[in-house]
Amino acid sequence: xxxxxxxxxxxxxxxxxxxxxxxxxxxxxxxxxxxxxxxxxxxxxxxxxxxxxxxxxxxxxxxxxxxxxxxxxxxxxxxxxxxxxxxxxxxxxxxxxxxxxxxxxxxxxxxxxxxxxxxxxxxxxxxxxxxxxxxxxxxxxxxxxxxxxxxxxxxxxxxxxxxxxxxxxxxxxxxxxxxxxxxxxxxxxxxxxxxxxxxxxxxxxxxxxxxxxxxxxxxxxxxxxxxxxxxxxxxxxxxxxxxxxxxxxxxxxxxxxxxxxxxxxxxxxxxxxxxxxxxxxxxxxxxxxxxxxxxxxxxxxxxxxxxxxxxxxxxxxxxxxxxxxxxxxxxxxxxxxxxxxxxxxxxxxxxxxxxxxxxxxxxxxxxxxxxxxxxxxxxxxxxxxxxxxxxxxxxxxxxxxxxxxxxxxx
Numbered sequence: 493x494x495x496x497x498x499x500x501x502x503x504x505x506x507x508x509x510x511x512x513x514x515x516x517x518x519x520x521x522x523x524x525x526x527x528x529x530x531x532x533x534x535x536x537x538x539x540x541x542x543x544x545x546x547x548x549x550x551x552x553x554x555x556x557x558x559x560x561x562x563x564x565x566x567x568x569x570x571x572x573x574x575x576x577x578x579x580x581x582x583x584x585x586x587x588x589x590x591x592x593x594x595x596x597x598x599x600x601x602x603x604x605x606x607x608x609x610x611x612x613x614x615x616x617x618x619x620x621x622x623x624x625x626x627x628x629x630x631x632x633x634x635x636x637x638x639x640x641x642x643x644x645x646x647x648x649x650x651x652x653x654x655x656x657x658x659x660x661x662x663x664x665x666x667x668x669x670x671x672x673x674x675x676x677x678x679x680x681x682x683x684x685x686x687x688x689x690x691x692x693x694x695x696x697x698x699x700x701x702x703x704x705x706x707x708x709x710x711x712x713x714x715x716x717x718x719x720x721x722x723x724x725x726x727x728x729x730x731x732x733x734x735x736x737x738x739x740x741x742x743x744x745x746x747x748x749x750x751x752x753x754x755x756x757x758x759x760x761x762x763x764x765x766x767x768x769x770x771x772x773x774x775x776x777x778x779x780x781x782x783x784x785x786x787x788x789x790x791x792x793x794x795x796x797x798x799x800x801x802x803x804x805x806x807x808x809x810x811x812x813x814x815x816x817x818x819x820x821x822x823x824x825x826x827x828x829x830x831x832x833x834x835x836x837x838x839x840x841x842x843x844x845x846x847x848x849x850x851x852x853x854x855x856x857x858x859x860x861x862x863x864x865x866x867x868x869x870x871x872x873x874x875x876x877x878x879x880x881x882x883x884x885x886x887x888x889x890x891x892x893x894x895x896x897x898x899x900x901x902x
Contacts, residue, residue: 506535506544509765515550526553530890531570564804571735571891575878576726581802583725589813592719598693599719600819603674603874606723607667607768607881615696619675620857627652627680640866641756645749647680652745658741661884663816666744669762670877677870695719698870710818714853715867717815721846722868724875730754730761734876738883739891751876755869764864767796767851773822775855780831794836796829796848805843812849822856 512532513520523545526810531553534543548572556570576585583590585602586609593602600615630650631643645871652658656666681701688696688707695716699707702715724731730751737750755761770787772779787794798808813829816822829852833844850864 498877500699502689507547507550508537509543509545512545512667516554528887528890529892530572530886533572540892570609571727573879573882574725575882576724578726578801581804582807585724594720594808594811597720598695598716599723599871599874600694602720602723603670606874606878607670612734616691617671617675619679620654620672622661623651623654623672624676624679626654627676631680631864640759640862641752642870643681644677644869645752645865647677648745648749648752651676652743652749655745658745661741661743663881663884666877666881666884669744670874674746674870677873678878681866694870698867702854702863702866703857705858710815711821711853711857714812714815714819714822717811718846718850718853718867721811721870722871724872724878725882728760729757730872731876731879735879735883738880739886739887739889741884744877744880747880748873748876751872752869755872761865761872762862763795763852763855764847764868765861767847768854768859768861768864769830770795771825771848771851771855772861774828774832780828781835784832784835789844794832794842795846796832796851799835799843799845802843802845804844808846809849812846812853813844816849816852816856819853819856824850825852825856859899875882 507515509520509523513523516523516526523532527534527543532545532549534545535782536542537544553570576583577587578584581682585593585606588605593605596604597611597613600617601611601613603617604610604612604615606724607672627647627650629747630646634642634646655669658669660666675694675697678701681698684702685700685704685706693712693716695712698719699715700713727735730753733754734747734751742750758766770783774783777783784794813826816826823839829844829848832848833842836842847864850867853859854861854863865881871879
């Protein structure tokens with residue numbers, strides 16, 4: 493436990509360790525464990541005797557736990573963060589509605605907002621020539637059947653090897669690495685269509701890696717908005733992995749590698765591929781009804797529906813559906829997606845999530861099933877960097893939950 497030095501504040505009530513323990517229903521030792529894990533902050537009492545705690549912060553922890561004994565060993569870890577707030581079926585990036593940011597700004601601009609709290613209109617990222625060349629050589633050496641996430645992981649490793657300053661964890665150095673890494677990831681992917689114009693938005697560069705079809709302004713607007721909306725979503729599984737790596741003071745490339753390792757799971761970043769296949773089949777068969785019926789008959793979950801956080805339609809999906817309505821080629825897939833929702837709603841109150849919206853884009857514009865996963869990975873890289881910057885400012889190795897041993901006793 494490390495108390496924050498400084499004088500006592502007199503503008504807010506403070507609790508002693510005993511009082512905080514009573515309010516939380518735990519032992520004083522557990523209160524100290526909360527501090528060591530970053531779940532509570534403490535201040536040395538006047539005269540250096542014991543610690544004091546902010547009453548509202550203690551009550552908030554008690555409310556989050558939802559029980560009298562919010563033991564830190566039970567797996568309910570909570571971290572203070574100023575990046576993303578999800579509340580009342582809305583998502584906010586540093587206090588600003590994420591959907592409004594995506595409607596008004598491009599991916600790079602939203603990334604800068606997430607990293608620094610400042611908007612940089614017209615922000616563009618550029619890959620260092622040597623780093624991009626090394627990443628491309630590494631990716632080209634992979635087997636032809638390699639997936640997009642395989643290529644991204646290899647590109648991150650190659651980029652890290654070319655950066656001798658990667659162990660500099662100062663904010664300036666980390667941001668410099670991030671601004672070069674993200675376009676390197678995109679530039680290392682195989683080109684399927686015509687090359688994008690230099691100096692344009694990252695979405696235009698990524699488009700040529702996702703489909704051989706030519707880009708148009710409405711479709712690029714959907715892709716750019718998707719990148720902006722997927723940039724962060726609080727402590728999702730991959731983001732938690734990234735923060736654990738940053739807590740151990742891993743460099744930003746290793747942080748991104750940790751996030752990519754978790755992202756590939758079928759319940760996280762790869763979920764959009766399942767929605768793509770569902771929607772592709774619905775479009776090919778001319779109706780979503782038999783496709784949904786097949787999923788239910790075999791006991792499979794209907795992908796692209798429902799979200800553990802949002803009670804109604806995923807607000808990120810709502811934005812993408814609005815933009816997809818302006819894409820002529822998306823009309824058929826968009827109608828199929830609406831039919832999927834309507835058919836399932838007869839028996840379960842499930843709403844569309846962002847995976848279904850990504851599937852409309854990928855199916856309608858000739859993209860592979862893993863295109864949504866690629867968009868997710870590229871976009872979320874900026875979010876992992878934002879969380880790494882925040883975690884580098886915390887006490888090292890603070891994310892250390894305790895195991896509950898269930899094996900044979902000695």
